[in-house]
Amino acid sequence: MLRKMFDVLEGLYSHLRSMGLVLKHTFAKRVTVQYPEEKPPLAPRWRGRIVLTRDPDGEERCVGCYLCAVACPVDCISLQAAEREEDGRRYPEFFRINFSRCIFCGYCEEACPTYAIQLTPDFEMCEYNRQNLVYEKQDLLISGVGKYPGYNFYNVAGLATKGKPKGQHENEDAPVDVRSLLP
Amino acid sequence: MSSVVTSLLVIVFVLFSLLTTASLLIWLERRLLALWQDRYGPNRVGPFGLGQVLADMIKIFFKEDWTPPFADRPVFVIAPTFIVITALMSFAVVPFSPSILVSDIDIGVLFFLAMSSLGVYSVALAGWASNNKYALLGALRASAQMLAYEVFMGLSLMGVVAITGSFSMQAIVKAQENIWFIVLQPIGFVIFMIAGIAETHRIPFDLPEAESELVAGFHSEYSGMKFGMFFVGEYIGITLISALLVTLFMGGWHGPFLPPVLWFFIKVFFFICGFILLRASLPRMRYDQLMAFGWKLMLPLSLLNLMATGAVILWSS
Ligand code: SF4
Numbered sequence: 001m002l003r004k005m006f007d008v009l010e011g012l013y014s015h016l017r018s019m020g021l022v023l024k025h026t027f028a029k030r031v032t033v034q035y036p037e038e039k040p041p042l043a044p045r046w047r048g049r050i051v052l053t054r055d056p057d058g059e060e061r062c063v064g065c066y067l068c069a070v071a072c073p074v075d076c077i078s079l080q081a082a083e084r085e086e087d088g089r090r091y092p093e094f095f096r097i098n099f100s101r102c103i104f105c106g107y108c109e110e111a112c113p114t115y116a117i118q119l120t121p122d123f124e125m126c127e128y129n130r131q132n133l134v135y136e137k138q139d140l141l142i143s144g145v146g147k148y149p150g151y152n153f154y155n156v157a158g159l160a161t162k163g164k165p166k167g168q169h170e171n172e173d174a175p176v177d178v179r180s181l182l183p
Numbered sequence: 184m185s186s187v188v189t190s191l192l193v194i195v196f197v198l199f200s201l202l203t204t205a206s207l208l209i210w211l212e213r214r215l216l217a218l219w220q221d222r223y224g225p226n227r228v229g230p231f232g233l234g235q236v237l238a239d240m241i242k243i244f245f246k247e248d249w250t251p252p253f254a255d256r257p258v259f260v261i262a263p264t265f266i267v268i269t270a271l272m273s274f275a276v277v278p279f280s281p282s283i284l285v286s287d288i289d290i291g292v293l294f295f296l297a298m299s300s301l302g303v304y305s306v307a308l309a310g311w312a313s314n315n316k317y318a319l320l321g322a323l324r325a326s327a328q329m330l331a332y333e334v335f336m337g338l339s340l341m342g343v344v345a346i347t348g349s350f351s352m353q354a355i356v357k358a359q360e361n362i363w364f365i366v367l368q369p370i371g372f373v374i375f376m377i378a379g380i381a382e383t384h385r386i387p388f389d390l391p392e393a394e395s396e397l398v399a400g401f402h403s404e405y406s407g408m409k410f411g412m413f414f415v416g417e418y419i420g421i422t423l424i425s426a427l428l429v430t431l432f433m434g435g436w437h438g439p440f441l442p443p444v445l446w447f448f449i450k451v452f453f454f455i456c457g458f459i460l461l462r463a464s465l466p467r468m469r470y471d472q473l474m475a476f477g478w479k480l481m482l483p484l485s486l487l488n489l490m491a492t493g494a495v496i497l498w499s500s
């Protein structure tokens with residue numbers, strides 16, 4: 001009997017105590033981030049909206065190698081490579097990312113040999129119409145270098161480009177004369 | 184003639200303030216729950232998110248009002264109105280102030296008890312007419328719970344009635360001029376409060392609609408405004424129990440400086456917040472615990488309370 005009564009009192013106490021603890025939260029700081037007015041801090045390497053960048057000379061970095069499209073786990077990148085008439089430089093004829101499928105995993109960025117495709121800290125890309133989430137090349141291409149300011153793929157790729165034959169690029173030796181016997 | 188006009192005005196005032204309170208409670212509950220969970224709750228629509236009330240109302244009116252083909256149609260339609268009507272009827276005997284009172288009948292307390300027992304029909308019929316096992320289980324639980332808690336709800340009030348010597352609500356309030364009955368009847372107060380929470384089936388006694396076990400209990404099959412009726416009925420029920428706690432134990436409209444109506448509303452608001460605090464902090468009881476608690480603890484306690492009160496009254500007279 002006594003034990004029962006003690007149990008009841010203890011239960012009563014524990015209920016009142018938990019109510020008191022909850023009541024104390026009246027004065028606690030609220031954790032909600034009031035989003036549109038109060039922006040959450042984003043890390044510099046946040047994986048958000050994807051852009052296509054240009055090299056320091058202002059040329060498109062993308063060489064249409066399809067590596068990003070292959071790496072993409074949800075197959076949301078679609079592009080068609082083409083070659084420029086004057087110098088044979090490759091570029092994407094069209095480049096399309098379906099952001100309604102993209103999971104922002106960043107694999108495309110990892111796969112890209114030219115640092116062309118980059119993810120940026122921007123997640124505010126809501127649309128009322130799903131079709132508007134399909135970004136074309138003119139929506140993706142920016143006129144800056146993105147995260148890698150000095151990088152120019154053709155300068156280090158060992159390929160001859162317009163005005164610069166083989167061996168003339170940064171950190172590059174002249175090509176070995178294979179017909180000579182001397183090293 | 185003028186008395187008819189005043190009573191009509193009072194009825195309109197009571198109905199209007201009740202329905203406004205019920206809809207505002209939706210907002211208040213969400214804001215308070217959010218406050219106690221360190222969130223903000225609805226704060227976008229209008230000042231302090233008060234427009235949420237309107238938005239919710241518009242939403243619920245325009246939702247599809249679907250009656251399942253397997254349901255017992257007439258009963259299914261009638262059931263939700265019961266809970267609202269009985270709760271509103273009970274307010275007929277609640278004195279808002281010395282003059283604002285729909286009807287000061289001599290059996291006010293009994294009238295309230297009768298109305299709250301009728302309220303269980305709503306839940307039982309809704310569960311039965313839905314023809315759904317979860318709904319029926321909810322209704323079954325509701326009936327058992329109401330039966331158990333109805334008994335000592337009435338008994339806990341008898342102490343107050345014995346001290347006042349009248350069943351009339353106004354007389355009970357007037358008897359608390361000098362000392363509130365919460366001081367004289369602390370056990371009765373606690374028991375009535377617990378029974379009241381069970382009566383409105385709110386957490387921690389919300390077994391009839393336990394979401395985690397019974398989908399939504401007795402109103403699983405309801406949608407649109409019929410569901411809205413249960414919703415409004417529940418909030419009016421909370422207001423009713425708070426109003427009765429105030430009337431019977433907390434001195435009703437008595438209070439210094441401010442006008443009586445204001446005192447009444449302040450006290451009721453306090454208890455409503457208490458109800459919401461309960462919801463914010465306590466888990467749901469197990470069904471057998473609920474029954475054991477009702478029959479084995481609360482009933483004997485209220486009987487003891489009644490006997491002690493009677494003995495003291497006899498002794499002092
Ligand atoms: S971030 Fe991932 S999912 Fe999105 S385009 Fe790149 S590889 Fe595809």
Ligand code: SF4
Binds near residue numbers: 067068
């Ligand atoms: S973005 Fe990069 S990986 Fe994708 S096609 Fe262009 S160069 Fe290749």
